[in-house]
Amino acid sequence: MLIWLLADPDTGKFAAFKNLLNSFSAHYPDIKVDFRVLTRRSMWRSLFAHLRDSKNRETADIIELPHSWTAVFAKLGLLAEIGGVLESFNPARYPDFLRKGCVTEESDTAFSAPWWMEAPALFYRPEALKKAGLSPETDLLDWEHFLSACGRLAAGNRKRGFYPVMHGAGRMSAAHALPCVWNRGGNLFSEDMNRCALNREETVKGLEDYLEPALRGYLPLFGESVFEGGPFYEESAAMVLGTRTPASPGRKSSFRPVRLPGGRTREQVLGYNLAAASGSPNLKEAGQFLKWALSADNSRSFAEDFGVFPCLNAALEETLSEAGGEVWRGIFSAPSMTSNTTVYPTAELLLDKALWHASLRIARGAYAREDFLRELVIAHGEIDYLLSLY
Amino acid sequence: MRGMAGENPVLFENREAFMKGLLESASKLFAAERVSFYYYDEKNTLLRLMMRRSGGASFEAEENVRLSPDSPASEALATLKPVSFRNKAGHFLLAPYRIEIYSPLSVAKGGGAAGPASERREAPLQGLIKLERSLKKGRRFSPAEAALVHDYVGGFMRSYYKAEFVGLNKKYAKNLAVITELTEIFANSLRVRESFKHILTGIQTYFGFDRVRLYLIDEKGRKLKGELSSDIRGQIKSIAYEEIPLEAGAHRFADIVLGHSSGVFMERYKDCVLYMPLVVQGVTIGLLIVDNLLSQQKIEPGELSMLKSFAGQIGLALDNVRLFDKVEELSLYDELTKLPLRRYFNQRFQEEFYRAERFKQPLAVIWADIDYFKEVNDTYGHQIGDRALKEVGRVILSNLRKIDFPCRYGGDEILILLPQATGAEAQKLAERLAAEIREVKIPVPFSRSKELSVSVSLGISTFPQDAASIETLLEKADDALYWVKSHGRGGIALAGEVEKMKAAENKKA
Numbered sequence: 002m003l004i005w006l007l008a009d010p011d012t013g014k015f016a017a018f019k020n021l022l023n024s025f026s027a028h029y030p031d032i033k034v035d036f037r038v039l040t041r042r043s044m045w046r047s048l049f050a051h052l053r054d055s056k057n058r059e060t061a062d063i064i065e066l067p068h069s070w071t072a073v074f075a076k077l078g079l080l081a082e083i084g085g086v087l088e089s090f091n092p093a094r095y096p097d098f099l100r101k102g103c104v105t106e107e108s109d110t111a112f113s114a115p116w117w118m119e120a121p122a123l124f125y126r127p128e129a130l131k132k133a134g135l136s137p138e139t140d141l142l143d144w145e146h147f148l149s150a151c152g153r154l155a156a157g158n159r160k161r162g163f164y165p166v167m168h169g170a171g172r173m174s175a176a177h178a179l180p181c182v183w184n185r186g187g188n189l190f191s192e193d194m195n196r197c198a199l200n201r202e203e204t205v206k207g208l209e210d211y212l213e214p215a216l217r218g219y220l221p222l223f224g225e226s227v228f229e230g231g232p233f234y235e236e237s238a239a240m241v242l243g244t245r246t247p248a249s250p251g252r253k254s255s256f257r258p259v260r261l262p263g264g265r266t267r268e269q270v271l272g273y274n275l276a277a278a279s280g281s282p283n284l285k286e287a288g289q290f291l292k293w294a295l296s297a298d299n300s301r302s303f304a305e306d307f308g309v310f311p312c313l314n315a316a317l318e319e320t321l322s323e324a325g326g327e328v329w330r331g332i333f334s335a336p337s338m339t340s341n342t343t344v345y346p347t348a349e350l351l352l353d354k355a356l357w358h359a360s361l362r363i364a365r366g367a368y369a370r371e372d373f374l375r376e377l378v379i380a381h382g383e384i385d386y387l388l389s390l391y
Numbered sequence: 392m393r394g395m396a397g398e399n400p401v402l403f404e405n406r407e408a409f410m411k412g413l414l415e416s417a418s419k420l421f422a423a424e425r426v427s428f429y430y431y432d433e434k435n436t437l438l439r440l441m442m443r444r445s446g447g448a449s450f451e452a453e454e455n456v457r458l459s460p461d462s463p464a465s466e467a468l469a470t471l472k473p474v475s476f477r478n479k480a481g482h483f484l485l486a487p488y489r490i491e492i493y494s495p496l497s498v499a500k501g502g503g504a505a506g507p508a509s510e511r512r513e514a515p516l517q518g519l520i521k522l523e524r525s526l527k528k529g530r531r532f533s534p535a536e537a538a539l540v541h542d543y544v545g546g547f548m549r550s551y552y553k554a555e556f557v558g559l560n561k562k563y564a565k566n567l568a569v570i571t572e573l574t575e576i577f578a579n580s581l582r583v584r585e586s587f588k589h590i591l592t593g594i595q596t597y598f599g600f601d602r603v604r605l606y607l608i609d610e611k612g613r614k615l616k617g618e619l620s621s622d623i624r625g626q627i628k629s630i631a632y633e634e635i636p637l638e639a640g641a642h643r644f645a646d647i648v649l650g651h652s653s654g655v656f657m658e659r660y661k662d663c664v665l666y667m668p669l670v671v672q673g674v675t676i677g678l679l680i681v682d683n684l685l686s687q688q689k690i691e692p693g694e695l696s697m698l699k700s701f702a703g704q705i706g707l708a709l710d711n712v713r714l715f716d717k718v719e720e721l722s723l724y725d726e727l728t729k730l731p732l733r734r735y736f737n738q739r740f741q742e743e744f745y746r747a748e749r750f751k752q753p754l755a756v757i758w759a760d761i762d763y764f765k766e767v768n769d770t771y772g773h774q775i776g777d778r779a780l781k782e783v784g785r786v787i788l789s790n791l792r793k794i795d796f797p798c799r800y801g802g803d804e805i806l807i808l809l810p811q812a813t814g815a816e817a818q819k820l821a822e823r824l825a826a827e828i829r830e831v832k833i834p835v836p837f838s839r840s841k842e843l844s845v846s847v848s849l850g851i852s853t854f855p856q857d858a859a860s861i862e863t864l865l866e867k868a869d870d871a872l873y874w875v876k877s878h879g880r881g882g883i884a885l886a887g888e889v890e891k892m893k894a895a896e897n898k899k900a
Binding site: 006008009010012015016019037038039040041042043045046049052053054055073077078172222223224225227228229230231233343344347350351354361364365383386387390391 | 438453464521523
């Protein structure tokens with residue numbers, strides 16, 4: 002049996018997965034399991050390659066996917082009904098907001114099961130903020146405050162390689178830009194999901210907010226530290242935009258989480274699901290693995306191993322109470338997921354492309370607003386066209 | 392360790408297997424805790440991580456680094472010599488590689504012959520392999536080790552070059568096969584009823600796009616009409632509901648076909664969509680659109696040029712299919728009366744008869760004959776005779792249900808097949824036809840009356856009452872018609888009643 006996993010900036014995820022796999026193999030020695038790790042882009046390409054030529058292009062028996070990919074791949078016939086593979090699957094055991102990520106637009110039949118989730122937050126080093134005379138309660142309230150805080154941190158620390166803020170995910174992405182868009186009251190789609198909203202002023206402003214720290218030089222893009230064994234957050238950043246508490250191996254993190262700056266009424270949660278491939282010849286074994294991986298104990302310990310959140314109601318509740326801090330509880334009290342529709346993943350890809358080009362231009366010092374806006378217009382047209390087709 | 396490079400496996404299944412093999416062996420041979428394979432993206436000046444081996448597993452990861460000019464990686468890439476360094480994270484060794492790749496020129500452009508003149512220089516494959524050891528467990532990479540790693544990576548990359556070359560040749564061979572097979576599909580499309588499907592299936596089998604759509608211009612040249620669409624899994628469905636007026640500005644497809652496209656949106660979608668106007672002898676007959684919009688997968692330049700070279704053949708095949716249909720239609724229908732001809736009728740009659748037998752449903756046949764038709768021809772000429780036939784054909788066609796099937800059986804004889812109709816129902820229709828035909832006035836300018844009226848005689852037979860076979864059913868209808876004609880013409884007779892009347896006449900006699 003083959004499992005395809007999504008790559009993660011944190012190698013801890015694979016260590017956690019290997020632990021899970023070892024315990025599974027100890028209980029099911031007859032089931033041979035192999036796994037492969039693919040970047041999001043590579044996974045997307047491989048799944049489409051399989052759809053194009055299912056005879057010659059392999060696919061996994063079990064696939065890990067972002068929740069928002071469920072609808073499109075279920076619709077294209079790639080995913081098996083989860084109830085048919087895992088009889089014990091009960092959507093009621095998961096929080097409401099996760100259920101939409103398991104089905105298609107047209108029906109309530111589940112094609113994937115929630116596995117783990119993460120939520121973006123801002124992590125800060127209390128002493129760094131204190132040194133600059135900043136308070137997380139008052140100076141990180143909204144994006145403007147946040148930018149001012151970055152300015153003060155930059156002015157107060159001229160050390161080479163120091164940045165007021167770093168990006169935990171490694172790069173600017175559509176998924177992580179959404180909270181800034183929501184801050185401005187924008188979104189990628191209209192309320193009814195029938196129109197693209199990328200050209201709306203609020204959405205554009207939100208995206209520009211997201212780029213602003215990089216444009217002002219507060220946030221490094223494509224930095225070398227990661228190539229040279231880093232990033233060394235503790236020494237080179239006062240804050241980190243990310244989903245996991247930044248920490249060096251074997252050391253207690255000095256970062257504390259705070260909600261992302263902004264006056265949103267909802268907080269972003271990113272969900273990752275497990276699905277079985279409809280064409281798998283090993284659906285029985287796939288069912289056994291899913292049962293194992295999604296059980297309350299295993300899914301919780303897997304999530305804990307690399308600092309993310311489990312999906313089952315009871316496990317999430319326990320983790321939140323243990324995680325201490327009101328921050329996570331606050332985030333999970335108003336959770337909001339990206340849409341799980343046929344066109345959404347492509348829309349995200351198109352926006353990602355625009356952000357990627359913008360990042361490259363910023364890094365080269367050649368960013369021009371008009372170029373970014375033109376790319377958004379192109380992406381907008383393409384998304385609207387896709388909406389008319391699918 | 393000197394001979395290690397020679398031990399490298401030469402061929403790998405694919406790039407991924409190659410990278411995995413290199414990382415695994417390098418990690419083992421050089422006691423590196425982490426080994427990473429980077430590709431240098433010259434266009435964006437980024438060093439991009441392709442695969443990493445750590446903790447006994449190889450995996451893809453996202454890492455894009457913009458190098459500063461004074462960094463060890465920049466030095467390694469510029470000098471193509473290994474560079475080792477140490478920092479707080481560990482000991483590092485960077486082994487650069489650079490290989491030139493030549494590929495056979497695109498088949499569509501090159502025409503086929505391989506050899507130095509037909510090779511194209513691809514973008515070089517360059518990057519570096521990074522080996523890491525932790526400060527706690529590992530030791531620094533010595534100059535001797537650096538040289539060994541460099542040799543080893545170099546050997547591996549030469550093997551990779553061979554594999555890549557074999558891969559390109561395989562691709563080239565596949566392209567030739569595609570050309571041969573698709574050409575055959577398009578050529579055979581002439582006489583295949585399902586030709587459009589074959590063409591779309593052929594394209595999807597060899598290229599595999601998210602969607603392929605086929606539009607054809609209607610006969611009057613006013614509309615672009617949807618024909619078929621094929622999805623990523625090769626499932627084909629009709630898009631006949633799509634009709635686009637062929638007017639400038641009405642739709643982007645219309646603009647492309649009319650040659651009014653501004654090129655703006657073509658530019659926008661050029662990576663994922665290909666619009667192919669289908670042109671035959673300078674005339675555009677339709678539009679084929681292939682796209683990878685949902686997957687956002689770039690259509691490779693090789694695929695683009697190959698598809699473009701097929702556009703002419705596809706257009707020709709589609710045009711042939713349409714011409715063939717037209718010819719077939721002409722040979723099945725009588726041009727004068729627009730009624731199907733006898734050959735077509737016989738085929739349908741058999742089908743309907745079997746259906747009636749199988750489902751125990753009634754079936755009626757009307758045999759009609761224009762009264763005194765020979766005299767009309769002789770008196771007024773064939774032109775007026777033809778006109779009379781045309782009018783009779785028009786009246787018949789306008790009075791039938793969709794399931795009824797008429798035919799010009801020969802001369803002025805017309806047969807009408809009425810599935811699921813009883814004798815009484817057939818008689819009703821016959822009466823209506825006779826009445827309407829009597830009302831028809833054919834202008835005859837050179838005659839005294841200036842116009843001509845015609846009448847028809849009609850004989851009816853029904854299954855199962857009158858006959859149990861096709862031949863007998865026709866015979867009975869013909870008998871009934873003969874009865875009418877021999878009893879004054881202009882009337883209607885049912886075979887069953889004719890039998891009775893004949894018996895009565897015989898009795899009298």
